[in-house]
Amino acid sequence: MEIKFTEENLKKLEEAKSHYPTNDAALMSALWLAQYQFGWLSNDVMKYVGDLLNIPYEHVLGVAEFYTMYNKKPVGKHHLQVCTNVSCMLCGGYDVVDYISNKLDIGVGETTPDGKFTLIEAECLGSCGTAPMMQINDYYEENLTKDKIDEILEKLSKS
């Protein structure tokens, strides 16, 4: 597959570049666009982004490695990120991790064989008042119960 931004993403990147006095500053926006288009940031994708912005690949790699939300390896279609930090832990965050892990038969950090789900433990997602919770791709699912998790996974497995 040829690695190339869509016309729309190229336009979005130009828009992002116009917000800053340097090209470097648009790197995080560019990596976000790349992650949305290609699913994850492979070395080739990072090289492509670096070439586009005229930034050395090593710098791009450094930035991508520093931030947890950039996926440096492929993830499932639905990225289940369960918060287990203090407030969620007190409200059963680890039970949520165990429940999902058993239900999908995958460990933390693993992806289901059909590529649909990846399960990870996340640090505080700023949803402490609605604990326990998880982030699925870009959206939050809050006040989780076993029934609610069943419902969510059921819905997602069909999509």
Add this chain to the structure above:
Amino acid sequence: MSDFEPIILKKIPDYHNIEIYMKHGGYSSLKKALKMKPEEIIEEVKKSGLRGRGGACFPAGMKWSFMPQKTDKPKYLCCNGDESEPASFKDREIFEKNPHQFIEGTLIACWAMGIKTAYVYIRGEYYPWIVMLQKAIDDAYSKGFIGKNILGSGYSTDIYIHRGAGAYICGEETALLNSIEGKRGMPRFKPPFPANYGLWGCPTTINNIETLANIPPIIEKGGEWFSKIGEPKHPGSLLYGLSGHINKPGIYELPSGTLLTDLIYKYGGGVKDNKAIKMIIPGGSSMPPLRGDEIDGLRMDNEHLKSVNSYIGTGGIVVMNEDTDIVKVIKRITKFYYHESCGQCTPCREGCGWMLKILDRIDKGMGRPEDIDLLKDVANNIEGNTICAFGDAAAWPVKWAIKKFIADFEKKVSESVELPVTNKVHSLRLAVQE
């Protein structure tokens, strides 16, 4: 409930909508501010006594006055919405329920400091809230509140959102600057301070979202009005966040200096299953924890919390009931700091890992009698020995939990040691000393 009239989280339906916001007097403070001289605005903010809401409680007016008035370089404002401190979830309420008051405050701040570009740094996870704020910014652009020649004043300002990508440290102001510049979010040495050498080496001010949201009412009603709300040394309302073992968790906007017991029992509906409280974190996970028996009569503002060796931080309160395993909680918090350390300073990078290892073996019943002292030693060597305050934030919970809950730690350690006495840790420690 409370008779307190909220300053930020107003109980008006659809207040996030620009039409509704304007119908209730929104953006009139901006109009008023544009007719004032910049130094008059800074004076008004100084008079209000408004302190930064990001945790350090630095006086906002004073911070603004540090910005050089005459400079050839562009000046920048960074609005800190990184909000990654565990137990903090207040800024997202502002993005969701009252984004325009924050935008208006940002514009007034820009006018007061002569700034033409403001960046709103929002953590990457808050994607839905980024969309909400972007919508509000777009609406404000279309009404002529942001952009070129604002309301015919001849003054122009742009506001851009910069999306983070999952790094707690980017809430530290100089790490945030590096992140906006497209670098790894590593804190910078201070001095030079951002007011002189910030974004791209230009004068920069960094303010918390909640701080900026307080500006429009201060301009509208005057600094003196604001200075009389709540505790005089830390005036205004605070967005307290309640979480953990509590019946009604959530964000409560109340005057500073509200009784902690009122927050928990009157507003928060009390502890789940009516249990007793064992530990409380008063302002986000970095703040030294309190024992359940320390909270009677304790007022929630920075001055009163200092008297019990803690700080208000971001106002995120975590309530833990009598059954809570303190070692497990502290271990989890330390795991967070271990994960989030940027790795720049050795004491923090290595120390957090060591603390986690020691806590893990104590928790698993494999602790050695000297481990508690070792833990304190490591924490003490992190605190104060790093570029930014992250080191302190990682050391405090460990250090103070040991101080306040020593029995819990000793119990776990002594379970793993076979000695024919009750207090094994104490006996062993004496034996070592002799």
